[in-house]
Amino acid sequence: MCSCILGHAERGRRQGLKPTASETQPCSSGLVIRNAQESDLLQVMHINRTCLPENYSYGFFLRLLRDYPAAFLVGETEGRVVGYVMCRIERTMSRIERLRARKTGHVISVAVLPEHRRRGLALDMMTRVLEVLKQTYGCAETYLEVRVSNKEAAELYEKLSYAIVSTERSYYIDGEDAYIMARSLK
Ligand SMILES: CC(C)(COP(=O)(O)OP(=O)(O)OC[C@H]1O[C@@H](n2cnc3c(N)ncnc32)[C@H](O)[C@@H]1OP(=O)(O)O)[C@@H](O)C(=O)NCCC(=O)NCCS
Numbered sequence: 001m002c003s004c005i006l007g008h009a010e011r012g013r014r015q016g017l018k019p020t021a022s023e024t025q026p027c028s029s030g031l032v033i034r035n036a037q038e039s040d041l042l043q044v045m046h047i048n049r050t051c052l053p054e055n056y057s058y059g060f061f062l063r064l065l066r067d068y069p070a071a072f073l074v075g076e077t078e079g080r081v082v083g084y085v086m087c088r089i090e091r092t093m094s095r096i097e098r099l100r101a102r103k104t105g106h107v108i109s110v111a112v113l114p115e116h117r118r119r120g121l122a123l124d125m126m127t128r129v130l131e132v133l134k135q136t137y138g139c140a141e142t143y144l145e146v147r148v149s150n151k152e153a154a155e156l157y158e159k160l161s162y163a164i165v166s167t168e169r170s171y172y173i174d175g176e177d178a179y180i181m182a183r184s185l186k
Pocket of ligand 1: 123146155
């Protein structure tokens with residue numbers, strides 16, 4: 001278990017104070033979280049294909065990185081990228097308040113390689129990216145989609161104060177429903 005990563009996340013939850021995403025914070029396990037670079041994208045694509053059925057083209061990852069570079073983070077150990085989170089900034093109707101337009105941080109994808117899970121990496125990357133969405137991009141809220149069967153991811157998001165706000169029927173290509181989970185960033 002990476003105590004300093006969990007320590008950071010715990011501190012962040014208690015105080016509402018988190019480091020900026022551009023800080024790299026090595027800890028005892030060697031895990032570091034930093035902004036993604038274009039040279040990371042092949043490794044990010046490998047993680048995405050290993051961990052999720054929702055896969056994207058190189059151009060899709062590159063577009064997100066170029067458009068919202070501060071909201072694309074990777075977790076690294078011994079020079080190898082083992083996790084990522086990437087987001088898009090959208091102007092949409094609020095998923096929390098009725099009839100309100102909101103600048104919103106859409107978490108497009110988050111994943112950690114199986115052998116590096118349960119060490120707090122996803123929690124720490126998400127904690128940091130939420131701070132970036134709020135501070136750097138001025139988002140008032142954030143949302144994401146999660147398969148209704150993906151209990152571990154839903155638990156992660158609940159820990160980050162996301163709540164289920166609706167269900168999208170047959171959202172995924174295999175017909176599975178998605179929960180839409182959202183939270184305020186104010
Ligand atoms: C979901 C995922 C990103 C979590 O990554 P991780 O680095 O292992 O998560 P963390 O160690 O930060 O876990 C934080 C919390 O999330 C919850 N959680 C994570 N994995 C869990 C699991 N397998 N079972 C139950 N809860 C889990 C727990 O509450 C955990 O806190 P705890 O370890 O103190 O109990 C990872 O399992 C993954 O890549 N899954 C496949 C891809 C995916 O489903 N992405 C989300 C798509 S919506």
